[in-house]
Amino acid sequence: MPAESPAATPSLTDRFSHGLDAPICLTWELTYACNLACVHCLSSSGRRDPRELSPEEARAVVDELHDMQVFYVNIGGGEPMIRPDFFDLIGYAVDRGVGVKFSTNGTMLTPERARRLAGMDYVDVQISLDGTDADVNDAVRGPGSYSAARRAMDNLAAAEFGQFKISVVVTRQNVSQLDAFRALADSYGAQLRLTRLRPSGRGADTWDELHPTQAQQRELYRWLLDHPDTLTGDSFFHLSALGESLPGLNLCGAGRVVCLIDPVGDVYACPFVLHEQFRAGSVRDPGGFASVWRESELFTELREPQSAGACASCGSYDACQGGCMASKFFTGLPLDGPDPECVHGHGEAALAALGERLEPVMVPHPGSGHSKTGRRPTGREPVFVTLGRRA
Amino acid sequence: MSFQPARPYEKHPKVAIRRESFGGLAYHYGNRRLTFLKAPPLVELVEALGGFASAAEAIDAHVPAGRRAAYERALAGLLDSEVIRAR
């Protein structure tokens, strides 16, 4: 038996140090349009961007993914089913050998569309849900969103679609529902997926109230160990500092094994850093997506060995790798230091120290993005907010 | 049935292999499993397997001297995860 956890193999990270020729998989947001307005939306979606990729441009992206032998693309948005070419595009991807999973709020997953999906080869469906009852769910995702998601699941079941996924963002309010989520997934024969809330997009403004407490994180960690068939998208690798590693690569994949293509063709390191500082280029650049992946300055930099910085003296660094870049960035913490949710409390201490500074601290903020309502001017450019003394 | 070097095998038809500097990535489109093949000779071995009358002969042709046991164990694991199958 290996002495260390198989999931935390340093040698794999070494293998990636020269960069992969192509992502293993990636997220592709098809549209910023959305008919919901979830309070934690990582892409601040709502209004379609007029510069959205055309159907022809989207097919060209699929062609590139095929040429690069990307095995699988995770499609999202906004609400991807809003795009008029949604079915054409996913069918095109599958025909070209690129597997598709798409993430949806379910509002548009009618019985007819469920039957259409059931007839398609190799398309995975993931329904977003953040509570096992309307009270908890709709507080985050809006009135009617729980019943719409349940209806979508029923439609998939009636169409004999097969196994779909239920994807949950873990919050302070739904950690108590983990067993109920499991039961719900079991009732449909669905896979349960739990993912981490980051202070990204609209999440920047709701993270303080929504992110789980330290005690809840430990509860979640134990629950995940007890339910190892739960998918996580490797989003809780920072919890590996608590002991045995969770399944997954256990490292930040941004710009290394995964990345994001946004609705206007911009390429970012991952879906949780939709900010100019993590924008690598555009699929509309000469050389397209392939040259952005292989040659962009940002991704080249991310593929260098990262400095442990303030975490160097911590015995857990090998396990947690210092946590999530996005979580640090949007809480104003330095990237070479502890994650705000560091299980040893180093992140909380660092945040408190930030708040105690006499000079205001500039904390990156995603801006209002494509949200339908917002105090700030519309546009893509992110803004910075000053953080003064915390109360 | 467990792996037996004397038997013939082949890469599973639902598996795509992408070569990388460290070896390759094998992705099974049916069961969604992704396998890292951490040595270039292993990639060559898996791709060539179907052309040999037995796994043992394929190993003779593609595996560095003295590494037979490790590659047999690798193939056994790949059989379990359906990257290769008996033919």
Added chain:
Amino acid sequence: MAPRVSMSRTAGPSGPRPYEGSTPMADDTSVTDADEQIDDELLVEEVSIDGMCGVY
């Protein structure tokens, strides 16, 4: 060019359950030969396609 492979969706509960997690295989517990290109590290390692961070 990517090989054309036939693809199918995982069946329902009665079908194969997609694997989640990383499993060591081909565990080589023999003594390391310093001249070996690959030492006693594993030749294969499995990770779920859902096992990389930075994806929906």
